[in-house]
Amino acid sequence: MSTSYQNFIDGKWVDALGGETFENRNPADWEEVVGVFPKSMKEDVDRAVKAATEAQKDWKKVPVPVRGAILTKAADLLVERKEEYSRDMTREMGKVLTETRGDVQEAIDTGYYAGSEGRRFFGRTVPSELPNKAAFTTHLPLGVVGLIAPWNFPMAIPSWKSFPALLAGNGVVFKPASDVPLSGTHFIRTLIDAGVPPKLLNLVHGTGGSVGGPIIEHEGLQGISFTGSTAVGKLITRVSADTLKRVSLELGGKNAQIVWEDADLDLALEGVLWGAFGTTGQRCTATSRLIIHEAVHDMFLDMLIEAIGKLTLGNGLEEGVDIGPLVNEEQLKMMVDYTQIGLEGGAELRVGGEVASDGALDKGFFFKPTVFSGVTPEMRIATEEIFGPILSVLKVSDWDEAVAVHNNTDYGLSSSLYTKNLNLSFHAVDDLVAGITYINAPTIGAECHLPFGGCKGTGNGHREGGWGPYEFFSETKTVYFDYSGALQRAQIDTEEV
Ligand code: NAD
Numbered sequence: 001m002s003t004s005y006q007n008f009i010d011g012k013w014v015d016a017l018g019g020e021t022f023e024n025r026n027p028a029d030w031e032e033v034v035g036v037f038p039k040s041m042k043e044d045v046d047r048a049v050k051a052a053t054e055a056q057k058d059w060k061k062v063p064v065p066v067r068g069a070i071l072t073k074a075a076d077l078l079v080e081r082k083e084e085y086s087r088d089m090t091r092e093m094g095k096v097l098t099e100t101r102g103d104v105q106e107a108i109d110t111g112y113y114a115g116s117e118g119r120r121f122f123g124r125t126v127p128s129e130l131p132n133k134a135a136f137t138t139h140l141p142l143g144v145v146g147l148i149a150p151w152n153f154p155m156a157i158p159s160w161k162s163f164p165a166l167l168a169g170n171g172v173v174f175k176p177a178s179d180v181p182l183s184g185t186h187f188i189r190t191l192i193d194a195g196v197p198p199k200l201l202n203l204v205h206g207t208g209g210s211v212g213g214p215i216i217e218h219e220g221l222q223g224i225s226f227t228g229s230t231a232v233g234k235l236i237t238r239v240s241a242d243t244l245k246r247v248s249l250e251l252g253g254k255n256a257q258i259v260w261e262d263a264d265l266d267l268a269l270e271g272v273l274w275g276a277f278g279t280t281g282q283r284c285t286a287t288s289r290l291i292i293h294e295a296v297h298d299m300f301l302d303m304l305i306e307a308i309g310k311l312t313l314g315n316g317l318e319e320g321v322d323i324g325p326l327v328n329e330e331q332l333k334m335m336v337d338y339t340q341i342g343l344e345g346g347a348e349l350r351v352g353g354e355v356a357s358d359g360a361l362d363k364g365f366f367f368k369p370t371v372f373s374g375v376t377p378e379m380r381i382a383t384e385e386i387f388g389p390i391l392s393v394l395k396v397s398d399w400d401e402a403v404a405v406h407n408n409t410d411y412g413l414s415s416s417l418y419t420k421n422l423n424l425s426f427h428a429v430d431d432l433v434a435g436i437t438y439i440n441a442p443t444i445g446a447e448c449h450l451p452f453g454g455c456k457g458t459g460n461g462h463r464e465g466g467w468g469p470y471e472f473f474s475e476t477k478t479v480y481f482d483y484s485g486a487l488q489r490a491q492i493d494t495e496e497v
Helices: 042-059 062-095 097-117 156-167 179-192 206-218 230-245 263-282 297-308 329-344 359-363 401-408 422-431 469-472
Strands: 007-009 012-014 021-026 028-040 125-127 133-139 144-148 171-175 201-205 223-227 246-250 255-259 288-293 348-351 372-375 391-397 416-417 438-440 474-482
Touching: 007 042, 007 179, 021 171, 028 062, 028 179, 028 359, 042 171, 042 206, 062 156, 062 179, 097 156, 125 206, 133 246, 144 156, 144 179, 156 171, 156 179, 156 469, 171 206, 171 329, 179 201, 179 255, 179 329, 201 416, 206 223, 206 230, 206 422, 223 230, 223 469, 230 246, 246 469, 255 401, 263 288, 263 297, 263 391, 263 416, 288 297, 288 401, 297 348, 297 372, 297 391, 329 348, 329 391, 391 401, 416 422, 422 438, 469 474
Parallel strands: 144 171, 144 223, 171 201, 223 246, 255 288, 255 416, 288 391, 372 391, 416 438
Antiparallel strands: 007 012, 007 201, 021 028, 125 133, 133 474, 348 372
């Protein structure tokens, strides 16, 4: 008998109004049902928006440090529950336990950051050009916001959105991806247990079409924070034009690690193994391209192929497993398709390229870590996001070529250069079109107190992490306070300034 879970709407755990449900299964063992969840529709979203709108009227009056203290308490509770939540996360989406612990830890760190922001959340005091007049800025909440998250960081990404949204005084309607409803449930339960007003925070489970669609179209929401695919991001931009919602989009990536001729090759090897195959390559920041200087190309490629042979695939809950399954059958099929695309495009398959189904792997969606060499910049496997354990290797002969190859994609999220050349490192900062550049570290590994996001097709310019989202979830109010007792006209009485 599988456990049934519910939505959290209007302060209560409830089924979808239509009574429909969907199953959440373990991608490492498809026979295991992790839970049964409500398949919600527009009317559930409507109820959630209504409840959050009512509750937000009180929440916006709660002093910001008090809001922060509640969020700190949520982070404390996540610390206590970390192991349980990490194990459940591995069961529902497959990544290995060390990584799911990192995912929950990121939510914890983000909660503590939000708690401390409660005692900052600075406005600015600005000198007025007129005498006896004060000028400053303060924050007002947007109102109620819709948060839509993907499945690959089931607690970290919802935390990047929810903590700043709540701290800034907003009501929330949150839709987790339907591959990870349990982690979404754990996260919301924790916030409620910590003291977030129940009606303020609403969890609505369901598919992108049945719940995501009504959220992005909803006239009662003032903002949408979305992380997911570029296709859905573009749809949200179009739909939001009608209601002029504020929209933050974090979308795909086609990230590259560049290995220069003077690089520490052992270090670069560890970096690319982690960057390309960590989370089974299912990260927006995954290393999908490896750009190698011709002087070390052949040697580094040999080192890489040998190291890949030592990686172990399996259930992420088991000791010694390096790579878990793909999240679902569709993603697995995508890997088979991209292998074919690579071969048809003329690239050389060096390792992997097939479904792994030996023994217990047969029950899940496993794909062997795959490397293509001889990839040229215009090939599809060099430009399209693959979102799985497939790495495309490109050879370059000088820095200008490396930059041209690196920038030859529609995305611009994360980038990495391995070199001992200090000057070249700073050229990388200037030349690589990406929101993040790592020097001597892989393309993955963002820290929650620093801005996270990208250029070009990766988003619309907003950043998650750090201080940016607190601005995104706020309206800036500019206050002029004239204590001169006379009419003072800016620009007119101050012509000489
Ligand atoms: P997705 O776009 O399919 O789904 C993301 C979320 O949007 C899910 O909750 C889904 O249910 C919802 N959704 C789907 N269709 C919708 C619609 N029509 N209206 C509203 N909501 C809808 O993406 P995914 O497969 O879950 O995640 C993988 C993608 O996310 C990759 O492209 C990856 O690069 C990207 N991603 C980006 C970041 C980042 O920060 N840049 C982080 C993680 C993942």
